[in-house]
Amino acid sequence: xxxxxxxxxxxxxxxxxxxxxxxxxxxxxxxxxxxxxxxxxxxxxxxxxxxxxxxxxxxxxxxxxxxxxxxxxxxxxxxxxxxxxxxxxxxxxxxxxxxxxxxxxxxxxxxxxxxxxxxxxxxxxxxxxxxxxxxxxxxxxxxxxxxxxxxxxxxxxxxxxxxxxxxxxxxxxxxxxxxxxxxxxxxxxxxxxxxxxxxxxxxxxxxxxxxxxxxxxxxxxxxxxxxxxxxxxxxxxxxxxxxxxxxxxxxxxxxxxxxxxxxxxxxxxxxxxxxxxxxxxxxxxxxxxxxxxxxxxxxxxxxxxxxxxxxxxxxxxx
Ligand code: SER
Numbered sequence: 650x651x652x653x654x655x656x657x658x659x660x661x662x663x664x665x666x667x668x669x670x671x672x673x674x675x676x677x678x679x680x681x682x683x684x685x686x687x688x689x690x691x692x693x694x695x696x697x698x699x700x701x702x703x704x705x706x707x708x709x710x711x712x713x714x715x716x717x718x719x720x721x722x723x724x725x726x727x728x729x730x731x732x733x734x735x736x737x738x739x740x741x742x743x744x745x746x747x748x749x750x751x752x753x754x755x756x757x758x759x760x761x762x763x764x765x766x767x768x769x770x771x772x773x774x775x776x777x778x779x780x781x782x783x784x785x786x787x788x789x790x791x792x793x794x795x796x797x798x799x800x801x802x803x804x805x806x807x808x809x810x811x812x813x814x815x816x817x818x819x820x821x822x823x824x825x826x827x828x829x830x831x832x833x834x835x836x837x838x839x840x841x842x843x844x845x846x847x848x849x850x851x852x853x854x855x856x857x858x859x860x861x862x863x864x865x866x867x868x869x870x871x872x873x874x875x876x877x878x879x880x881x882x883x884x885x886x887x888x889x890x891x892x893x894x895x896x897x898x899x900x901x902x903x904x905x906x907x908x909x910x911x912x913x914x915x916x917x918x919x920x921x922x923x924x925x926x927x928x929x930x931x932x933x934x935x936x937x938x939x940x941x942x943x944x945x946x947x948x949x950x951x952x953x954x955x956x957x958x959x960x961x962x963x964x965x966x967x
Contacts, residue, residue, distance in 0.1 A: 650721045650761070650876055651677040654713055656704050656751065657725035659687040662765070662868065664827040666723065669869050671697050678717045682710075704747030710754045721876065724751045724764040730792040730925050732831030737791035744795030745802070752806045752814075761813035763872060764803055766888035768820050768861055769833075770796035773928045780930040782890050782937040789928050803887035815875045816888035818933065820861030820895075822868050823953060825960045833925040837862050837901055841954075844905050844912050845961040852898045853919035859931035863893045864948035864956070871944060878942035885937055893946030894953070895932035904954045 653670055657663045658681035670679045682702030683689045689699040700713045704726040713719065726747055733740035748764055755762045771780060772788040786797045796818075803814035821834020828842075829835045836854050843850040871891050896904075902914045938944035948956070 650674065652680075652717050652719045653677060653721045653723065654680045654682055654702065654710070654717065654719045655723045655725060656682040656702050656710070656747075657727070658693065658699070659683045659689055659827075660725055661824065661827050661829040662822065662865075663723075663725040664693060665824060665865055666725070666869050666872060667693060668696065670873070673873065678719075680713060680717050680719065682713065704743060704750060707750035707754060710750055711758070714754055714758050714760060719758070719760055721761045721763070722751055722755055723872065724748060724762060727765075727795075728792070729830060729832035729835070730769050730790055731833055731922055733792040733795070734790060734921060734925070740791045740795055745798050748799050748802060752802065752812060755812050756806060756810045761815070761876065762803065762806075763876070764799050764814070764816055764887075765872075766796045766800050766816050766818040767792070768818060768929050768933065769793040769925075770800060770818060770888070771930050775930055777931045779932055779934040780890065781934050782885060790925055800887040807886055813880070815878075815883070815886050817871050817875060817891045817938070818888045819868060820863045820892060820933070822863055822865055823957065824865035825957055825964075826865070833922045833929070834860055834862060836898070836922075840901055840905065840914070841957045841961055844909055845958065845965050848909075848911060849913045849915070850902075851915050851917045852902075853917065853922055854898050854926055855916065855918050855923055856899045857897050858923065858926050859895050859897045860926055860929060861892050861895045861931075861933050863891070863946065864953040867893055867946045867948055870947075874944070875942055883941050885941065889938040889941070889944070890933040890935045891938050891944055891946075892933045892935040893948060894950050896950055900950065901954075904950050905958070907951075908954060908958055
């Protein structure tokens, strides 16, 4: 991996991942692809090349791949689960129409491709605890439908055309850099901001609703390490279960309260998000990722909470 195009570089994952790749591949061209509605700014803009790349425009992708001699494409453009329920056609257009464009360019120009999947690729008929790598995937959200279809399409391009597609199923991602928008797991990001800014939080997800979550530094490492794997060892490709922690609102509340005793939480359940959360697994079994490419998380709920609170307290005390 040397010259990389990141589509969706100003989003929740892309903004941090672009900076990480620029630090670990200093002599490569790490191109920040963005759409005018979400422009590159600040450090992201100044630290390397950026280009307008709308994933629904195949020619734009092909032109940038050609211009920078791109060998790897990270496809990070997507609508998160609750937004995708409000705009299902757009979610399909970006998630699958966009992926078709990326895969076709990758086939012609011989690029590797990473397209994240999600815990959202599972549904109510999937085994809920320690969800196996290979199991029932019948999601009931448009977000999940695009994720399963994306997994299948990516595997198809590998088997049929030899495109080096690799991917992980992300849990809810928690970060202190770019705010997420419209995800079901995002309450677990908001809670830290509200704890630091207001000292209280109104939780939209019911107590007892467990979902897998992950701190962003672990997620970024997974996106890079999966491409360092020896392809001969990969029995799976699209996509690997990865996991680091599973909790419900009471557990994250308690973890914050241990460090901020005056913090309080009440509930006002959002039915759309609650329904989506209940259709997803409680926790994933990530043993295939551990065996096939050495995946191992570093953060747990307490170490993540310590880091989140210290970064946010520092930021908002100024
Ligand atoms: N974080 C995503 C969402 O909640 C799940 O992958 O939509």
